[in-house]
Amino acid sequence: MEYTVFGAVGSGSVPIEATLTLIGIPYELVEAVTWVDETARSRVEAVNPLRQVPALAFPSGEIMTESAAILIHLADRYPQARLAPQIGDARRAQYLRWMAYVSSAIYSLFWIKGDPMRIAADKKDAPRVIDRVHDRIAECWRNMDQQIDPGRYILGDELSVLDLYVTVISRFGPWRTRFYKTAPKMAEIVRRVDADPRLRDFWARRFPFKPGWEN
Numbered sequence: 001m002e003y004t005v006f007g008a009v010g011s012g013s014v015p016i017e018a019t020l021t022l023i024g025i026p027y028e029l030v031e032a033v034t035w036v037d038e039t040a041r042s043r044v045e046a047v048n049p050l051r052q053v054p055a056l057a058f059p060s061g062e063i064m065t066e067s068a069a070i071l072i073h074l075a076d077r078y079p080q081a082r083l084a085p086q087i088g089d090a091r092r093a094q095y096l097r098w099m100a101y102v103s104s105a106i107y108s109l110f111w112i113k114g115d116p117m118r119i120a121a122d123k124k125d126a127p128r129v130i131d132r133v134h135d136r137i138a139e140c141w142r143n144m145d146q147q148i149d150p151g152r153y154i155l156g157d158e159l160s161v162l163d164l165y166v167t168v169i170s171r172f173g174p175w176r177t178r179f180y181k182t183a184p185k186m187a188e189i190v191r192r193v194d195a196d197p198r199l200r201d202f203w204a205r206r207f208p209f210k211p212g213w214e215n
């Protein structure tokens with residue numbers, strides 16, 4: 001009886017897989033590159049009718065979708081891993097605030113970016129739509145960066161699932177080079193998480209740093 005992650009290399013399932021790795025929980029992986037492959041979309045349909053990854057099947061068979069909620073759940077369910085401020089901790093409100101923000105203000109925009117024709121009226125507008133999505137994402141990172149007061153990590157001196165989440169989502173467009181300029185406080189933090197020795201093999205497998213990856 002294990003967790004099953006429905007995910008894909010370089011996707012929003014990666015922070016969840018990283019969390020399970022840090023907690024030390026074995027899991028099965030169903031690989032589904034949903035944004036390029038119709039067969040993959042059908043493979044996840046039974047667990048997520050929106051045909052997106054990530055989804056998490058619990059050992060009990062219960063299904064959970066929504067990356068931020070899954071991360072919050074895992075960090076609460078395994079408090080010994082110290083991957084989130086627990087209820088009663090003074091940092092809890094800001095933790096929940098930024099988890100929801102990354103999901104709703106930033107990650108959700110990738111639905112448009114993945115296929116601009118989902119909202120564009122004309123194919124010739126697609127590049128402009130992507131540029132605008134990138135501008136909005138950069139603006140949202142800037143807004144977050146200006147309002148946080150981090151230590152070694154976003155919420156203080158301990159790594160949390162929020163750091164894993166921001167580290168992975170900031171690897172998507174408009175890519176890291178722009179993120180470093182737009183969000184200088186978080187730039188230092190995501191580089192620290194990229195370099196975390198506990199995740200070295202994991203990153204290599206699940207979100208490899210290929211030449212030029214920051215651009």
Ligand SMILES: N[C@@H](CCC(=O)N[C@@H](CS)C(=O)NCC(=O)O)C(=O)O
Nearest residue numbers: 011012034035052053054066067068
């Ligand atoms: N709100 C969802 C968003 C998930 C999402 O956008 N997943 C992408 C992969 S990173 C996907 O499956 N896209 C395929 C599609 O939307 O068709 C979450 O936070 O888990």
